[in-house]
Amino acid sequence: MMKIIITAHARKRLQDLRQDQINESDIRVAARSIPGYIPTATRFRGFMASTGRPFDMVVKDVLAGRLVITIIGK
Template sequence: MRIIITEHARKRLKDLRQDGISTADIINAAGNIPGRIPTATRFRGFFARSGRIFDLVAKDIPGGRLVITIIGK
């Protein structure tokens, strides 16, 4: 499945709260969500390689899975 990360999510990766979360971590987390996501939904408790815990908001669109935002803990 194709994972699309919005500019908003990419911008949030530069914030201090999301420090240690990489694009590869997001792609891996979004790809591991099973099933179809018809509406924007928050998924909690993913671990980045750095050990940082994060949540993401994703939705399925015709082009693939859209990652709307990232929330670091």
């Protein structure tokens, strides 16, 4: 299973009102659902938190695993 790394920036963004009701487990599930290899930072759209809150995220694959750079709540 691929290791998901959530940056400090993304964790900080989860505290903002716009990302309210999105938690780390939602991010991990969403990041694992993206197939293939992501060599450059790419925005992926249309994820749904367990609370029903839609969000996008910017992800890149690095040697250590899949790096979640930021979260964008809708």
